Amino acid sequence: xxxxxxxxxxxxxxxxxxxxxxxxxxxxxxxxxxxxxxxxxxxxxxxxxxxxxxxxxxxxxxxxxxxxxxxxxxxxxxxxxxxxxxxxxxxxxxxxxxxxxxxxxx
Numbered sequence: 679x680x681x682x683x684x685x686x687x688x689x690x691x692x693x694x695x696x697x698x699x700x701x702x703x704x705x706x707x708x709x710x711x712x713x714x715x716x717x718x719x720x721x722x723x724x725x726x727x728x729x730x731x732x733x734x735x736x737x738x739x740x741x742x743x744x745x746x747x748x749x750x751x752x753x754x755x756x757x758x759x760x761x762x763x764x765x766x767x768x769x770x771x772x773x774x775x776x777x778x779x780x781x782x783x784x
Contacts, residue, residue, distance in 0.1 A: 679754045683765065687772045688748050694772070695741045698734045740773040756780055 747753040754763050756777040763777045774781075 679762075683768075684748060684753065687753065687768055688745065690769075690772045691741050691745055691748075695738055695745075698738050698741070701730070701734055737773070740775070743775070744773040 744753060747755075754768060755761070756763055756779075757775045758780045759777060761777055761779075763774060767774055767778060
């Protein structure tokens with residue numbers, strides 16, 4: 679894989695990680711939410727915020743895994759087949775672990 683492409687993917691991964699980290703680190707003022715919104719709406723807001731934080735944490739872990747693979751030299755290889763992951767796919771989802779073929783099988 680070309681160094682220039684790896685550098686592009688690494689930069690994109692770092693930017694994504696920064697974006698998700700900022701979102702996860704935002705604090706929710708639960709008292710304010712419960713006071714200003716109806717109780718049911720506030721509960722829904724809190725649950726959806728918790729869900730987003732969990733999903734963001736998963737993505738951050740995937741990003742960290744991809745950055746580690748870049749540093750170790752295995753980035754861009756499907757973890758199931760060992761084949762190269764298409765560049766288009768890496769641009770779209772730079773933390774993907776699998777090629778299109780494997781992803782479509784699941």
